[in-house]
Amino acid sequence: xxxxxxxxxxxxxxxxxxxxxxxxxxxxxxxxxxxxxxxxxxxxxxxxxxxxxxxxxxxxxxxxxxxxxxxxxxxxxxxxxxxxxxxxxxxxxxxxxxxxxxxxxxxxxxxxxxxxxxxxxxxxxxxxxxxxxxxxxxxxxxxxxxxxxxxxxxxxxxxxxxxxxxxxxxxxxxxxxxxxxxxxxxxxxxxxxxxxxxxxxxxxxxxxxxxxxxxxxxxxxxxxxxxxxxxxxxxxxxxxxxxxxxxxxxxxxxxxxxxxxxxx
Amino acid sequence: xxxxxxxxxxxxxxxxxxxxxxxxxxxxxxxxxxxxxxxxxxxxxxxxxxxxxxxxxxxxxxxxxxxxxxxxxxxxxxxxxxxxxxxxxxxxxxxxxxxxxxxxxxxxxxxxxxxxxxxxxxxxxxxxxxxxxxxxxxxxxxxxxxxxxxxxxxxxxxxxxxxxxxxxxxxxxxxxxxxxxxxxxxxxxxxxxxxxxxxxxxxxxxxxxxxxxxxxxxxxxxxxxxxxxxxxxxxxxxxxxxxxxxxxxxxxxxxxxxxxxxxxxxxxxxxxxxxxxxxxxxxxxxxxx
Numbered sequence: 179x180x181x182x183x184x185x186x187x188x189x190x191x192x193x194x195x196x197x198x199x200x201x202x203x204x205x206x207x208x209x210x211x212x213x214x215x216x217x218x219x220x221x222x223x224x225x226x227x228x229x230x231x232x233x234x235x236x237x238x239x240x241x242x243x244x245x246x247x248x249x250x251x252x253x254x255x256x257x258x259x260x261x262x263x264x265x266x267x268x269x270x271x272x273x274x275x276x277x278x279x280x281x282x283x284x285x286x287x288x289x290x291x292x293x294x295x296x297x298x299x300x301x302x303x304x305x306x307x308x309x310x311x312x313x314x315x316x317x318x319x320x321x322x323x324x325x326x327x328x329x330x331x332x333x334x335x336x337x338x339x340x341x342x343x344x345x346x347x348x349x350x351x352x353x354x355x356x357x358x359x360x361x362x363x364x365x366x367x368x369x370x371x372x373x374x375x376x377x378x379x380x381x382x383x384x385x386x387x388x389x390x391x392x393x394x395x396x397x398x399x400x401x402x403x404x405x406x407x408x409x410x411x412x413x414x415x416x417x418x419x420x421x422x423x424x425x426x427x428x429x430x431x432x433x434x435x436x437x438x439x440x441x442x
Numbered sequence: 443x444x445x446x447x448x449x450x451x452x453x454x455x456x457x458x459x460x461x462x463x464x465x466x467x468x469x470x471x472x473x474x475x476x477x478x479x480x481x482x483x484x485x486x487x488x489x490x491x492x493x494x495x496x497x498x499x500x501x502x503x504x505x506x507x508x509x510x511x512x513x514x515x516x517x518x519x520x521x522x523x524x525x526x527x528x529x530x531x532x533x534x535x536x537x538x539x540x541x542x543x544x545x546x547x548x549x550x551x552x553x554x555x556x557x558x559x560x561x562x563x564x565x566x567x568x569x570x571x572x573x574x575x576x577x578x579x580x581x582x583x584x585x586x587x588x589x590x591x592x593x594x595x596x597x598x599x600x601x602x603x604x605x606x607x608x609x610x611x612x613x614x615x616x617x618x619x620x621x622x623x624x625x626x627x628x629x630x631x632x633x634x635x636x637x638x639x640x641x642x643x644x645x646x647x648x649x650x651x652x653x654x655x656x657x658x659x660x661x662x663x664x665x666x667x668x669x670x671x672x673x674x675x676x677x678x679x680x681x682x683x684x685x686x687x688x689x690x691x692x693x694x695x696x697x698x699x700x701x702x703x704x705x706x707x708x709x710x711x712x713x714x715x716x717x718x719x720x721x722x723x724x725x726x727x728x729x730x731x
Binding site: 291302311 | 585589590591593594596597600601603604605668669670671672
């Protein structure tokens with residue numbers, strides 16, 4: 179699985195010493211990580227371990243109390259994300275990045291048709307040809323296995339699994355290089371989960387996508403990720419290749435986590 | 443028609459007028475930008491043109507000639523009462539003729555007679571924010587304006603085409619002002635959108651309940667949003683006006699009996715009356731200037 183890293187020497191995103199305090203409480207402390215193009219990193223841990231805080235920090239939705247995040251822009255220059263202007267950051271968020279929420283309603287416009295949802299990013303970056311926007315939407319719906327005749331239906335009429343797939347299409351349409359996923363399979367039944375995981379694996383492989391996936395489900399981490407980070411009480415306690423960590427956990431907490439997973 | 447002593451000239455006190463004038467000046471300096479202002483209670487309900495009335499009151503001078511229209515008509519309740527309001531509180535001359543007026547307050551229509559330099563058109567605006575029904579958060583819409591982040595507006599037009607096969611928005615059709623601000627032209631029919639573009643008259647927009655003023659200075663570029671393959675189209679009518687025979691003007695449908703009878707007449711009553719007086723025939727089909 180490390181093969182995905184071959185050929186890309188410099189990291190896409192580097193975070194150093196990320197710390198976030200909520201008042202007196204700790205969100206996460208001193209997290210450093212690097213992610214390379216085409217690499218999938220899973221962040222696992224129980225509820226309240228700081229996974230979601232970390233994801234919000236990395237995707238610049240929240241400012242860290244201390245620490246920095248640098249990102250290699252499309253012009254190959256590493257830039258500090260918190261020194262970007264608001265306009266630049268928004269542009270980054272809707273072109274070069276994707277964000278897949280656990281609750282599809284946060285990532286989709288529930289009253290807008292599937293085609294409109296997929297087309298939104300394209301229109302935001304200046305596409306002004308209805309026919310081409312629609313064609314692109316049709317293509318992407320097919321790629322996430324949504325029937326083309328549902329293109330004018332709103333996601334309100336979609337099942338949970340379809341909404342999640344639509345959310346992925348919406349994010350992928352501008353060919354992002356980095357996608358953040360917050361429990362992408364949460365709340366879906368097992369067969370729908372399997373299909374979604376299959377789809378995500380395909381996309382990551384086909385488009386050389388880098389992804390940071392936050393999950394409490396070790397099976398998801400095992401299937402999708404190349405590398406794994408285990409968090410507990412806001413700190414990273416173990417990192418390594420996914421199969422290494424899951425098959426031969428070093429920390430007592432990780433051992434507990436692995437042994438408490440029914441499928442592990 | 444003299445000013446009753448109980449009111450200041452044009453109803454509002456001078457400090458309020460100064461405040462509104464400052465907002466108007468700022469709005470003119472930044473075409474299409476919505477300037478907040480401290481809207482006052484007016485002796486009429488919200489939705490009846492309190493924003494437009496405040497703007498008119500602030501710019502009105504003793505020498506002005508005022509015309510007020512409601513949907514193009516000079517003789518409907520809203521138009522008559524606002525015209526009388528200013529005749530009483532400011533003692534200004536009023537008219538129904540577009541060419542004679544220096545200030546025209548309007549709800550929904552732009553007169554068919556082309557406006558000239560020196561005239562001011564004041565719009566009554568219910569909802570100034572073009573993105574409001576797409577994005578309910580004011581903080582977010584302000585940020586979208588600041589960052590010129592207008593992709594969402596095209597999502598609305600996309601939805602129109604996906605559902606109806608064409609852009610079905612016929613009024614409050616969004617426009618881009620001077621290639622910068624997205625603006626709601628108030629609920630004017632899209633038929634009138636092209637008249638806003640490069641108009642020699644000053645156009646002021648007042649939203650009383652929403653407390654916003656925005657403006658189009660004379661000769662401002664106003665472009666209706668569209669798609670390359672679904673360009674903006676002005677509303678067309680099959681028949682000319684049944685009263686004056688004018689074609690290429692905006693028509694109102696009037697039901698004439700309970701057996702399905704109806705006719706189409708000019709929505710601009712002054713324009714229609716002027717043509718009939720100068721002898722235009724019902725049957726002739728001429729084009730409006």
